[in-house]
Structure formats: C-alpha cells, structure tokens
Amino acid sequence: MSIDYSEKIPNNVNLAGNRTLQRALEHWQPEFLKWWGDMGPVNTTTAEVYLRTAVSVEPKGWAHFDHVKMPDYRWGIFLAPAEAGRTVHFGAHKGEPAWQEVPGEYRANLRRLIVTQGDTEPASVEQQRHLGLTCPSLYDLRNLFQVNVEEGRHLWAMVYLLHAHFGRDGREEAEALLERRSGDADNPRILGAFNEPTPDWLSFFMFTFFTDRDGKYQLCSLAESGFDPLARTCRFMLTEEAHHMFVGESGVGRIIQRTCETMATHRTEDPGALRALGVIDLPTLQRYLNFHFSVTMDLFGSDVSSNAATFYTTGLKGRFDETRITDDHVLAGATYPVLEVRDGQLASVAAPALNALNETLRDDYVKDAQAGIERWNRIIEKAAIPFRLKAPHKAFNRRIGPLSAARIDPEGNVISEADWTHRHLQWLPSAADRAFVASLMGRVAEPGKFAHWIAPPARGINGQPADFEYVRFN
Ligand SMILES: [Fe+2]
Ligand SMILES: [Fe+2]
Numbered sequence: 173m174s175i176d177y178s179e180k181i182p183n184n185v186n187l188a189g190n191r192t193l194q195r196a197l198e199h200w201q202p203e204f205l206k207w208w209g210d211m212g213p214v215n216t217t218t219a220e221v222y223l224r225t226a227v228s229v230e231p232k233g234w235a236h237f238d239h240v241k242m243p244d245y246r247w248g249i250f251l252a253p254a255e256a257g258r259t260v261h262f263g264a265h266k267g268e269p270a271w272q273e274v275p276g277e278y279r280a281n282l283r284r285l286i287v288t289q290g291d292t293e294p295a296s297v298e299q300q301r302h303l304g305l306t307c308p309s310l311y312d313l314r315n316l317f318q319v320n321v322e323e324g325r326h327l328w329a330m331v332y333l334l335h336a337h338f339g340r341d342g343r344e345e346a347e348a349l350l351e352r353r354s355g356d357a358d359n360p361r362i363l364g365a366f367n368e369p370t371p372d373w374l375s376f377f378m379f380t381f382f383t384d385r386d387g388k389y390q391l392c393s394l395a396e397s398g399f400d401p402l403a404r405t406c407r408f409m410l411t412e413e414a415h416h417m418f419v420g421e422s423g424v425g426r427i428i429q430r431t432c433e434t435m436a437t438h439r440t441e442d443p444g445a446l447r448a449l450g451v452i453d454l455p456t457l458q459r460y461l462n463f464h465f466s467v468t469m470d471l472f473g474s475d476v477s478s479n480a481a482t483f484y485t486t487g488l489k490g491r492f493d494e495t496r497i498t499d500d501h502v503l504a505g506a507t508y509p510v511l512e513v514r515d516g517q518l519a520s521v522a523a524p525a526l527n528a529l530n531e532t533l534r535d536d537y538v539k540d541a542q543a544g545i546e547r548w549n550r551i552i553e554k555a556a557i558p559f560r561l562k563a564p565h566k567a568f569n570r571r572i573g574p575l576s577a578a579r580i581d582p583e584g585n586v587i588s589e590a591d592w593t594h595r596h597l598q599w600l601p602s603a604a605d606r607a608f609v610a611s612l613m614g615r616v617a618e619p620g621k622f623a624h625w626i627a628p629p630a631r632g633i634n635g636q637p638a639d640f641e642y643v644r645f646n
Contacts, residue, residue, distance in 0.1 A: 174228060175250060182248030184229060185332070196335050197249075200346055204327070207350040208243065211298045213320050214305065216242045220644040221317045222633065226250055229408050237634045239644060245321045249332040252407035260398035261494050262501035263487040270400040274337045278486050281479075282399055283338050285488060287345050288362055289390060290330030291352060293323045295366035296379070298354035303376055306613035308623035312373070314633065314642035315419045319380060322412040329405045337401065364571060365467045372609045373626075374427065374452060378464035381420030381544060386471045388413045389492055389537045396490025421544055422629060427452055428548055429627040432555035441557070447608055450624045454552070454559045456609070459601045461561060462582060465541065466569035472534040474573045475510045481526035491529065492536040508532055511567055513578045517586050518567055538566055569600065617643070 175184045180198060187194045209217075220239040227236045229250050258270040274282055297320050307313035327349060334342035352359050355367045365383055370376050391413060395406040431451045435441060443453035473480065483489040484503070491497060499506070506525035511518050525532070542563050549560050565584035570576045579592035582599050601609075616623045620639030632640055 175226060175248065177246060177248075182246045182250075184250050185336075187249065190336075193336055196343060197332065200331060200335070200343075203347065203350055204247070204324075204331075205243065207294065208297075208324060211294070211301060211353070212324070213242065213297075213301050213303075213317060216304065216317070218646040219317075220646065222314050222636070222640070222642045223318055223321060224634070226408075229253065242317060242321065245324070247321070247325045247328050249328055250325075250408050251401065251404040254400065254404060258400060258403075260487045261396060262490050263398070263485045264502075265398055265487040266501055268398075270398050270403070272400055274399060278399075278488060279338070281483060281486065282402070282488055283334070283341065283345065285394065285483065286330050286333050286338075286402065287349070289394065290327060290334070290345075290349050291362045292366050292387065293326040293330065294349060295352075295354045295361040295363075296370075296383075297323050298361075299366065299368070299370040299379070300376060303370065303373060306373065306615055307617060308373055308613075308626050309616050309621060309628070310619055310642040311622075311629060311632065311640075312423070312626075313617065315423075316376065317643070319384075319416050319419055322416070326409050326412070329409055333401055333405060363471055365471050368467060371606070372613050373423070374457075374460055374609050375464070377420045377423030377427070378460050379420065380416045381424060382461075382464040382468040382541060383471070384413060384416040384420060385537065385541060385544075386468050388417065389472075389533055389540075392492045393489050393494070393533060396494040398487030417544075421547065423626070424457070425548055425551055426627040426629060427625060428454070428457065428551045430625055431457070432552055432557055433627070435557055436555055441559075450612065452609060452612070452625055454557075454561070456601070456605050458561055459599060459605060460609075461545070462564045462568065463600050465563055467571075468537075469534060469566055469568075470570060470572040472537065473530040475531045475534075475575070476523050476527045476573075477530050478527060480529040481524070484526055484529050492533055512574055513586055518575075518580070518584055534566060538563065564599070569596075617645070 175182055179187065181187060181201060218241065220241055222237060223240045223245065225236045225246055229252050260266055260268050260270055300316065300320060303316055304313055307316065331346040331349065334346045338345070352361050354361045355369060360367045370379050388410065391406040391410050395403050395410065397403045431446065431454060434446060434449050434451045438445065438449060440446060443455055446453040494501065503525045507522035508525040508528035508531060509520040510523045510528050510531045512521055545561050545563055552559055564582035565580060567575045567580040567584055568582050579587050579589055581587050612625045614623065619641045622628045628638060632638060633642065
C-alpha cells in the first residue's frame with residue numbers, strides 16, 4: 173500500500189492501471205489548483221511551509237516533514253489498506269461481503285452522502301483563507317496551513333470516489349464542489365456551519381475543536397460503510413482529522429492559559445480590566461464556545477430523520493464505533509430518546525432508534541466535546557480560578573430540527589421570545605465581543621514570537637525548537 177509520489181497525482185490506488193480514471197482526475201487537477209489559487213489561503217504562492225506529507229497510510233505513516241511551497245503540496249488519493257473478507261456490519265445487508273462497487277439501488281443516496289461530506293472540505297479552506305494575515309505566530313500559521321492542505325486533500329478523497337464510482341454524474345458533482353462558495357448567497361456550501369465566517373483565530377480554534385470534531389464523527393460513521401472504498405477513504409482521513417482537533421484544543425487551551433496567568437498576576441476577574449490588559453476574558457470564551465457548539469449541533473441533522481434510517485438500513489452509514497457496539501446492528505423495534513418541547517419544557521420521548529440515528533451520533537459527539545472542555549477546565553483549575561467552561565445544552569440555539577422552533581437557554585430551559593431577545597447576548601458573542609477579539613488580531617511572524625493573548629505551545633511540531641522557522645517567506 174505504498175504511496176506513489178512519482179505520479180502527477182500521488183496515490184495508492186494504482187491510478188496508472190486505470191487510464192480513463194487517471195485522465196479524468198488529471199483533468200480535474202488544474203481546476204482544483206485554480207480553485208486553491210482563487211479561494212485557498214491568501215498570499216501563499218511563494219511561502220515555504222513546514223508541512224507533513226503522508227508517506228504511508230498506516231497510522232504511523234506520518235513520518236515526513238519538510239518545507240514545501242504550498243501550491244506544490246502533493247495532494248493525492250490515499251485509501252487505508254483493505255481488510256480481507258470485510259463484510260457489511262449493520263442493516264439489512266449485515267453479513268454480506270462489503271461492496272467494491274456501488275449497488276445500483278443505493279447510488280443516489282451514496283452520492284449524496286459523499287457530496288455532502290466533500291462539500292465541507294473546500295468550504296472550511298474558504299472560511300479560513302484570510303486568517304494567515306493575522307497569525308499569532310509562525311507555529312500557528314503553519315498549523316493553519318497544515319489544516320488547509322489536508323482539507324484540500326479530503327476534497328480529493330471524495331472527488332476520487334465520485335470519479336471512480338459515479339460516472340458522469342460523479343464528474344459533474346466534482347466540478348460543482350469547486351463552484352459552490354462558503355457564504356455565497358447564490359451558490360452557498362451545503363451545510364449551515366460551513367457558510368459562517370471564521371473571522372479571527374479564536375473562531376478558528378473553536379471551529380477546529382468543535383466543527384472538525386463533527387468531521388471526526390461523520391467520518392467514523394462513514395468508515396463503517398458497507399461501500400468499502402468509502403470506508404477505507406474515511407479511515408485514512410481520520411488520521412488527518414486528529415491533528416485538526418489538536419490545533420483547536422491546544423489553541424483554545426493556550427488562550428485560556430494566557431488569560432489565567434494575567435488574572436493571577438493582576439489579581440482581577442473583571443472582563444473589562446482583562447480586555448484592557450490585552451487578553452480574552454473567560455466569559456467571552458464561554459460565549460464563543462456556546463456559538464460554535466450550537467452551530468455544530470445542527471450539523472448532525474434533524475433529531476428524527478427517515479434519511480438517517482434509510483442510510484443505516486441500507487448499509488451506507490453506520491454508527492460511531494458500530495463494530496464495537498454489542499447489539500443486533502439492525503435496530504428494528506429498538507428505541508432511542510429524543511427531545512421535544514411539551515408543556516413549555518423539554519421532554520424526552522422514545523423515537524424509533526433507526527430514525528434517531530442523527531441524535532445518537534450527536535450524543536456521542538457531545539460526550540467527546542465535553543471531555544475536551546474538561547481538559548480546558550483543568551488549566552483554569554490549576555490557576556485556582558473559580559470559573560468553569562461548560563457545554564451548553566444540546567437544544568440551545570438550534571436552527572435545524574423541531575427544537576429550532578423554541579427558544580432554549582444554555583441550561584435547557586424553554587424561554588419566551590422576549591426573554592431570548594433580552595438575554596441572548598449573555599450567551600452568544602455580541603458584535604462588541606467580536607470587535608474586541610478582532611482588535612487583538614495582528615500578525616506576529618517572527619520565529620519564536622507569539623501574540624500577547626496566547627501562550628506559546630508546550631512543544632514544537634515534530635520536536636522542533638521554539639524559535640523554529642515554520643514558515644519561510646520568499
Ligand atoms: Fe476534512
Ligand atoms: Fe478537518
């Protein structure tokens with residue numbers, strides 16, 4: 173399963189053995205590079221960035237680090253190794269051999285799943301394209317660019333599947349993936365969170381912590397797919413996703429650390445005083461957290477969904493850790509609790525488990541996100557500051573699903589519209605919060621130097637020293 177870097181499109185799928193597919197992808201490649209030039213990170217055509225490139229698809233295959241000009245990054249097609257004798261693990265086809273070709277009757281649904289996943293990849297690159305101009309350090313700039321090139325590669329991963337398995341429609345979808353634009357009124361990206369701007373580095377770190385974590389959960393359920401090429405593609409993408417979440421978690425953690433140090437030194441908890449000292453107060457971090465958490469909640473889709481049931485029953489999309497769950501993997505007759513508003517409060521009702529699979533995945537995600545928030549809290553605890561960050565209730569600030577019809581506070585209380593109008597800026601970032609955070613953003617691009625509002629990382633990338641030149645400008 174070694175990766176062939178001698179080819180125009182690096183791959184481990186023996187692209188050279190399929191001339192038609194190779195030609196089709198070579199035709200798409202310049203379109204991709206044009207999109208990268210137009211919509212990728214600004215002012216980076218000559219920058220040399222210390223990037224990691226996959227040298228093998230094994231979990232430990234991330235050995236290669238080097239300075240690379242970003243447009244020369246070797247985006248390619250890498251699938252995790254095939255599992256001999258793999259079967260479909262769930263749904264009506266449980267126990268049958270996994271499919272190497274798309275089953276005709278599931279073609280439209282599979283294409284839709286792949287396109288929806290694929291669309292998020294270029295979207296996040298577009299959302300983040302201006303952040304390099306205000307990087308808090310070269311270390312952070314490098315991490316941003318690493319995330320960006322890997323999201324670009326994730327697009328390649330989905331486009332490969334579209335080209336290899338969906339013929340003409342697949343090629344058309346691959347083109348459309350380069351035509352939609354994040355936040356564009358006429359031709360937006362498919363999912364809401366991917367049309368929100370990422371205007372500052374606090375938003376970026378929150379995004380990579382919360383929204384890339386949604387990516388992890390979606391990829392984990394697609395990695396269970398009965399369609400084997402999709403499963404193998406997603407398994408390899410997950411190794412890249414782990415780094416994106418690390419960037420978010422450590423980024424926010426370093427902001428918290430700097431704020432806590434400042435609180436201790438100046439013996440103040442007053443947000444105004446802390447802002448005057450040039451750090452982000454903890455209540456503002458909580459409001460950003462609430463925003464990114466709630467926007468990400470919506471990405472899991474409607475609480476009760478017949479599509480979710482169909483995707484599962486037909487073996488296209490499994491649950492998180494499907495193969496490790498010990499039940500019948502068919503779920504007929506099983507139920508799962510979902511929330512609805514009843515008599516002015518949230519009530520748990522039993523829905524058919526198959527229809528509640530979006531909610532199941534959302535709940536799995538919430539546990540994981542909460543564990544990460546607790547790791548942030550340990551930094552605050554260590555500084556002996558009596559403040560805790562908290563995930564809002566999963567029903568808070570929803571735009572999708574039946575809960576979007578009600579106003580719900582971060583504790584999960586149903587409140588009136590008037591109450592919401594009056595209090596929502598205690599819970600979500602205000603224009604003034606965003607303006608304050610924006611005011612801190614200034615470019616720090618000298619080796620070893622960091623913006624004042626963020627602590628340096630505990631260690632460098634790939635063991636490099638603190639003053640390493642992660643990005644060289646030419
Ligand atoms: Fe991705
Ligand atoms: Fe990601």
